[in-house]
Amino acid sequence: MSPIVLLLIGIGVVLAAILWLRLHAFLALALAAFVVGFLTPRENLLHHWEKEKGNTAGEAVAFADQSVGKRVAEGFGRTCAKGGIIIAMAAIIGTCLLESGAADR
DSSP, rough: OOOEEEEEEEHHHHHHHHHTTTHHHHHHHHHHHHHHHHHSSHHHHHHHIIIIIIOHHHHHHHHSSOHHHHHHHHHHHHHHHHHHHHHHEEEEHHHHHHTTGGGGG
């Protein structure tokens, strides 16, 4: 299946879940991740992991053989790790501004 088609399906799932099912945006995004993960062909996973990421064929097969839930959870964990540092630093700066009185001005 074409990546463009998968993208459009993912966008459709997010919009449908938010607008018609009235789900929270986080749950809609998680649902879309699982749907796109289920619909992504194994060949696309192998090509991406081996050719574009530069891993060996064995690593690509191991990645493609993982369950959809495990791939989504690992991707979510990597994203949270990257964004978590930024959020923590922003919270520290915000606390410093509040305690110094600079946020009141």
